[in-house]
Amino acid sequence: MDMLDKGTEDLLEEHGKPRREVYLDSENSGLIFPEALDEMVKYYLELGYGHPSITHKVGWEAYEALIKVSKLLSSFIGCKPDEIHYLHSGTEANNVAILGLAKAYKGRRKILVSSIEHLSVIYPAESLRNFGFKVVKIPVDGEGFLDLDAFSSLIDSDTLLVSVGLVNHEIGTIQDVKGIVEIVKDKDEQILFHSDASDALGKLKFNLSDLGVDLATFSSHKVYGPKGAAALYIREGVKVEPILFGQLSTQRLWPGVENIPAIAGFGKAVEIMYNNFDKFHSKLKTFRDRLIDGIFENVDHVFLNGPKGEKRAPDNVNISFLYCEGEAITVELSLRGIYVSSGSACTSRILQPSHVLIAIGRKYEAAHGSILMKVAPMHSIEDVNYVLSQLPQAINRLRSISPLKP
Numbered sequence: 001m002d003m004l005d006k007g008t009e010d011l012l013e014e015h016g017k018p019r020r021e022v023y024l025d026s027e028n029s030g031l032i033f034p035e036a037l038d039e040m041v042k043y044y045l046e047l048g049y050g051h052p053s054i055t056h057k058v059g060w061e062a063y064e065a066l067i068k069v070s071k072l073l074s075s076f077i078g079c080k081p082d083e084i085h086y087l088h089s090g091t092e093a094n095n096v097a098i099l100g101l102a103k104a105y106k107g108r109r110k111i112l113v114s115s116i117e118h119l120s121v122i123y124p125a126e127s128l129r130n131f132g133f134k135v136v137k138i139p140v141d142g143e144g145f146l147d148l149d150a151f152s153s154l155i156d157s158d159t160l161l162v163s164v165g166l167v168n169h170e171i172g173t174i175q176d177v178k179g180i181v182e183i184v185k186d187k188d189e190q191i192l193f194h195s196d197a198s199d200a201l202g203k204l205k206f207n208l209s210d211l212g213v214d215l216a217t218f219s220s221h222k223v224y225g226p227k228g229a230a231a232l233y234i235r236e237g238v239k240v241e242p243i244l245f246g247q248l249s250t251q252r253l254w255p256g257v258e259n260i261p262a263i264a265g266f267g268k269a270v271e272i273m274y275n276n277f278d279k280f281h282s283k284l285k286t287f288r289d290r291l292i293d294g295i296f297e298n299v300d301h302v303f304l305n306g307p308k309g310e311k312r313a314p315d316n317v318n319i320s321f322l323y324c325e326g327e328a329i330t331v332e333l334s335l336r337g338i339y340v341s342s343g344s345a346c347t348s349r350i351l352q353p354s355h356v357l358i359a360i361g362r363k364y365e366a367a368h369g370s371i372l373m374k375v376a377p378m379h380s381i382e383d384v385n386y387v388l389s390q391l392p393q394a395i396n397r398l399r400s401i402s403p404l405k406p
């Protein structure tokens with residue numbers, strides 16, 4: 001029987017309980033800081049169960065929670081508190097940004113998105129083709145950096161919007177968004193710029209007004225907060241039409257009752273990340289590099305996806321293992337208590353190679369044999385060492401039974 005056809009329960013029984021469990025899949029679903037969870041529970045039980053639009057004590061408490069988080073978040077990312085709009089997820093924030101701008105600005109019809117954007121940017125942009133928009137993907141080089149000459153030649157008087165993420169979620173490329181915004185605005189001040197900064201929040205230091213972007217997306221679980229909350233920065237003066245409608249909310253783009261406890265937990269997670277920035281940043285980089293170096297020392301036929309060093313997100317490890325299937329690696333590692341995602345985190349249940357890896361020029365075999373691991377502040381060096389003790393064995397075993405051979 002094919003290993004992938006077996007239920008995990010059966011396999012676990014066969015292999016016994018793993019010695020340690022290490023969750024490295026914060027790309028798909030982030031770990032949560034215990035303090036962020038406590039904050040969320042506190043707001044569920046005491047301060048945030050009211051509706052922030054309602055004029056009674058419980059409503060005012062909920063409203064105050066919202067304002068408190070906006071002030072905190074804006075102080076870390078360099079914007080005004082009322083330029084922050086809450087939504088339910090990064091996916092929703094990206095959809096609202098792109099579709100909401102297209103609704104608000106009539107006339108221009110061209111949207112440029114980098115070819116390695118998260119699918120929650122690419123898909124809403126592509127959906128606008130049905131409404132007469134032209135969507136063009138900006139090419140990137142082998143490490144995921146925008147091809148600036150090609151990009152420059154794509155900008156014209158019909159361009160409404162450019163969307164380029166600050167940190168790529170799959171290969172960790174840190175894009176020079178400030179420089180890219182300058183290219184755009186030098187050509188035409190009216191072109192709007194959106195950046196999905198979901199993977200940058202708390203992991204990089206940046207200032208929105210310094211970057212010059214008009215809109216930016218942030219997601220709570222990507223910064224070890226609870227799921228169910230996200231933020232969209234919209235620079236004052238930029239118009240975004242709602243795409244969801246309902247009743248009663250303090251948030252124009254979030255119809256219905258706001259998830260105040262999740263927003264409070266989001267705020268707490270951001271606060272923890274920024275208050276410990278230097279400590280966490282150097283810890284993440286140390287763990288990232290120890291994993292990358294350890295894998296390269298102990299496993300043949302591997303290569304790194306994305307750049308090395310300072311231009312790589314501190315938490316990102318994405319490696320292709322030739323002569324292995326990414327999904328088989330996730331199952332084999334899972335049996336050893338190590339949880340990672342394959343190819344593309346977002347497409348790992350459908351066997352399609354990651355569009356990001358294809359865009360940086362990886363062949364199908366390499367894209368299929370890749371795994372993505374994200375280290376987090378709650379990991380320990382013992383976790384990293386455990387992964388390094390198991391991963392070479394896992395790859396050797398899979399290669400020994402694989403029809404694909406060097």
Ligand SMILES: Cc1ncc(COP(=O)(O)O)c(C=O)c1O
Pocket residue numbers: 027028088089090091092094118120165168169196197198199219220221222230
């Ligand atoms: C860069 C990026 N943007 C957007 C999203 C979507 O965020 P959410 O999971 O909150 O919908 C993710 C999720 O992993 C992401 O990595």
